[in-house]
Structures are given as structure tokens and as C-alpha cells.
Amino acid sequence: MAVSDGPERGPKTMTTTITDLADLRRRLTGWLTTVTGGRADIGEIHRPAENGLSSVSLLLDASWLADGRPVRRGLVVRIPPDSSAYPVFPSYDLRRQYDVISAVARHTDVPVPPLYWFEESPDVLGSPFIVMERVDGRIPTDNPPYVFGGWLLEAAPDDQRALQDGVVRALAGIHRTPRPAALEAEAGADPLRTMVDAQRDYYRWSHQEDGLRIPVVEDTFDWLEAHWPDEAGEPVLCWGDARPGNVIFDGFRPVAVLDWEMCGVGPREVDLAWLVFLHRFFQDIAEIFGTPGIPGLFRVSDVVGTYEAASGETVRNFDFYLVYAALRHAIVMSRIKRRMIHFGEDPVPPTPDEYVMFHPLLRSMIEGRAEWMSE
Numbered sequence: 001m002a003v004s005d006g007p008e009r010g011p012k013t014m015t016t017t018i019t020d021l022a023d024l025r026r027r028l029t030g031w032l033t034t035v036t037g038g039r040a041d042i043g044e045i046h047r048p049a050e051n052g053l054s055s056v057s058l059l060l061d062a063s064w065l066a067d068g069r070p071v072r073r074g075l076v077v078r079i080p081p082d083s084s085a086y087p088v089f090p091s092y093d094l095r096r097q098y099d100v101i102s103a104v105a106r107h108t109d110v111p112v113p114p115l116y117w118f119e120e121s122p123d124v125l126g127s128p129f130i131v132m133e134r135v136d137g138r139i140p141t142d143n144p145p146y147v148f149g150g151w152l153l154e155a156a157p158d159d160q161r162a163l164q165d166g167v168v169r170a171l172a173g174i175h176r177t178p179r180p181a182a183l184e185a186e187a188g189a190d191p192l193r194t195m196v197d198a199q200r201d202y203y204r205w206s207h208q209e210d211g212l213r214i215p216v217v218e219d220t221f222d223w224l225e226a227h228w229p230d231e232a233g234e235p236v237l238c239w240g241d242a243r244p245g246n247v248i249f250d251g252f253r254p255v256a257v258l259d260w261e262m263c264g265v266g267p268r269e270v271d272l273a274w275l276v277f278l279h280r281f282f283q284d285i286a287e288i289f290g291t292p293g294i295p296g297l298f299r300v301s302d303v304v305g306t307y308e309a310a311s312g313e314t315v316r317n318f319d320f321y322l323v324y325a326a327l328r329h330a331i332v333m334s335r336i337k338r339r340m341i342h343f344g345e346d347p348v349p350p351t352p353d354e355y356v357m358f359h360p361l362l363r364s365m366i367e368g369r370a371e372w373m374s375e
Helices: 021-036 094-107 157-175 181-187 191-206 215-226 268-288 300-311 318-342 359-366
Strands: 040-042 056-066 069-079 115-119 129-133 235-238 247-250 253-257 264-267
Touching (some): 021 040, 021 056, 021 115, 094 115, 157 235, 157 253, 157 268, 181 235, 191 215, 191 264, 215 318, 235 268, 264 268, 268 318, 268 359, 300 318
Antiparallel strands (some): 040 056, 069 129, 115 129, 235 264, 247 253
16 A cells, blocks of 8 residues: 655655566566477566555566467566565465466456466566566556546546446455355454454564554454454455555456455455545545545445445445454554654654554544444
8 A cells, every 4th residue: 555645745755675677577588488488578677666565566568479379468477575675564475366366257257467377486586476467457546545636536426436336346246256265264264353363463563673552553453342243244255455546447447456465255344344444544635635535436325335236245234344444454554654664764653643644533433433434
């Protein structure tokens, strides 16, 4: 997740690992020649400026022979982040992502990038990597957030709604995917409890260097325990990072669902609430800076209504899952804040809660003052 200080200050610049792209090209060309069994060529490699902190994506054009015929494709090579560069997450499992994308492609009509290869050996690039087809289209920006400018903000309300409904229907499709056995075994008998316990582990890991605990995060854990659902519902395959910034659009129609690092098995409401909350997070920043944002996008009632119509399922206990989404994001943001402090990009906040940039929003949610949660 990218970070912005708002429209006046512009996007944050965050340290990422510098890679020798010429050396990468040489290595990838040799690897592609081997896996295709013939002559292969790779053009100049580009690393997008908007690369995130959870992984690295490299864009390139490649050509090779398949059954004696020339093939030319635009490709994306996805590699894990450098573990020495103050990682945001404790681990990164590319095989998991590859298998889940393959399952979604095989069992649903949800658009995902066509996969070409998964290279498990670290011998080529120093880590495993995925090669997939590059999908043309446009993506709402995270940094600065799309609520401050760009094609989605400028779109007509009907087009904004079409984009919203397309993402929600894609979620319904993902949730119909047969649950991968490995992910189901990992989720155990109580997937919701497994998810929340994993967030506790992540929170402990996130502050292992400085030992600084964040009151609003710990109060939110307490709120979840006090409001635990009596029934979590049938577990489904969860995308994990459902938001428009992880979707490529042709016009306002989704043509590729991206970024499966946070996938798992759990209640369907986990994905829906993440989708709603992440927009609310951006909308809250817009309102703080006195700009209108897109207040009508991803409203609770609209998202739930569209999802129930598309899936035939009933959404339950949504307030709980909204708070859980906010908790997940709070831990991620606190880790990103620590990372930026580590690289000298931000000062140490005056209070622990300020490691979470949206701590007032989170506090309002657990204190019952967030009216948008029932809109």
C-alpha cells in the first residue's frame, strides 16, 4: 500500500531496493532461452515507479519460439521484495499466489493475468519469480490516492458505479472458486480465529525491533474479541487485498485482478469489508484536506446489495469485518511508518497511536462514532 500526505504535499517517496536492470535482462534472457528450448530475446526492462513495498514487478517485452513459431509478448516478472530492505511483511510466498491465480483462472470467469511460468529456483534472480502476461488498461492510483484526481474521480457517477459493481461481482466470482486444499488446511477448523490470530502474530512481529506497542491497535483487538460473531458463515477463497488499485480496467470494466499476496480461506465478509474500508480510508484523507473525494463510491449498502445479488449469499456481521479490515490496515501502516523512519524519510511520531496515520478514524469505529459504517 502506497502512502500519500495529501494533494498539497504530494506522494510520499519510499525507499525501494535498487536493482541492476541490465544484469537482470541478461539473466532473464538466458533463463527464457533455456525454458523455451530455443533462441529468446528480452527487450529493455522497466521497473514502474509505483512499485509497492510487498513485491517488485518488472515490465518487459520478450520473444521466443513455440513449436517453431515466433511468439512475442509483453510480460510482467514478479519477484519478492528484498528481505534486507526492512520488509513490511514477515514472509512472501510466490508459489501460493501462482497456485491461487491458476485456480481462479481454471474455475471462474474472473479476469486474471495469463500465467506463463513459475521459477522456483533462486539461482536465476536470487529468489523465485512468476512470469505472467502484461494486461493493457488503467488502474486507479494509490499515490496520490484516486480520490484527489485522475480518471476515476473525473468519471460520471454511472461509470463510477459500473466500476464498483464490476469489482464486487469479481469478488463474488473469486468466492465461488473451490477452496485450495493447502489454504484450507492452513485455515483450520475456525478460519476467522486463524486469521485474527495471524494478525496478532503480525502485530508482534511488526514492533519486534523497537518494542513500541500501539494503544489504538490493541484496543481494536479487544473490540473484536468483545464483538465476535456467533456464526462466521461458510469459508471461501479470499482475495485478501480487494481494492480498485489492484485491478486493471478497460474503460470501467475489470480485465485483470492483481496482487494475491494476502490470499487465504476465510469468511466472505473479509474481502467485502476490506474493499469498503480501503476506499473509506482514502475518502477520509480527502475530507481532512477539504476536498470532496468520491463519497458515493463503495458505500456499505451498495456493495453489500450488489454482492448479495451476484452471489446469492447473505452478508452478516459487517460492522465486525469493517473493524477487522481497519485493524489489518493499521498494522500494515504502522510497519510502513517504521520503515520510513528507518530510512530517514519520516520523523518519529510524538505518540504511539500516530504510527497509524488514520488512528482517529479507527478510534471512531471502535467507539461507535463512524456513521458511514451503516450508510
